[in-house]
Amino acid sequence: MPIVLDYDDVIFDTFKKLIKFYNKAYREWFRKEHFIHADFKKVWRITREESSARFREFFKSTESASIIPYPGSRDFIRRLAMRHELHIATNRPEEARKETIQLLDRYFKGMFTDVHFCTRDWGLDHFRKKSSVCREVMANIILEDHPENVIDCAMDGRHVISSRPAME
Numbered sequence: 001m002p003i004v005l006d007y008d009d010v011i012f013d014t015f016k017k018l019i020k021f022y023n024k025a026y027r028e029w030f031r032k033e034h035f036i037h038a039d040f041k042k043v044w045r046i047t048r049e050e051s052s053a054r055f056r057e058f059f060k061s062t063e064s065a066s067i068i069p070y071p072g073s074r075d076f077i078r079r080l081a082m083r084h085e086l087h088i089a090t091n092r093p094e095e096a097r098k099e100t101i102q103l104l105d106r107y108f109k110g111m112f113t114d115v116h117f118c119t120r121d122w123g124l125d126h127f128r129k130k131s132s133v134c135r136e137v138m139a140n141i142i143l144e145d146h147p148e149n150v151i152d153c154a155m156d157g158r159h160v161i162s163s164r165p166a167m168e
């Protein structure tokens with residue numbers, strides 16, 4: 001049975017590293033409790049373009065390269081992959097493919113059938129929804145943390161297993 005999983009803050013603990021990078025690079029003091037929106041640029045009070053530029057810097061940073069999986073996620077996914085066809089659907093931009101695959105290969109080598117990117121132009125062009133990825137790979141189940149993607153997939157009839165957003 002095909003199953004789709006989100007990448008950031010579902011299998012990888014990205015949020016902590018992102019905030020660490022952001023505060024250091026832009027001399028800010030954001031803490032977890034400041035994140036009252038899942039849309040981070042509203043918290044950071046910056047434009048779409050600026051947010052895209054800052055994510056681009058993040059994906060090239062040492063913090064991003066040192067993201068690690070959540071405790072237990074490797075073992076869980078290894079066992080899941082024995083019985084099911086697993087796919088990643090991510091709102092990371094296609095331009096971050098190399099860095100994204102590198103971490104997957106380091107921790108989850110051979111466990112995923114494919115990685116589906118939903119944005120390009122460093123996130124400025126959101127060219128597909130995760131519900132369309134689910135349809136394409138014929139997955140009825142998705143593990144996802146972002147509220148917008150949860151709603152999109154649930155409205156499309158998928159079973160959504162939703163972890164709490166990382167900032168909660």
Ligand SMILES: [Mg+2]
Nearest residue numbers: 006008009145
């Ligand atoms: Mg996520």
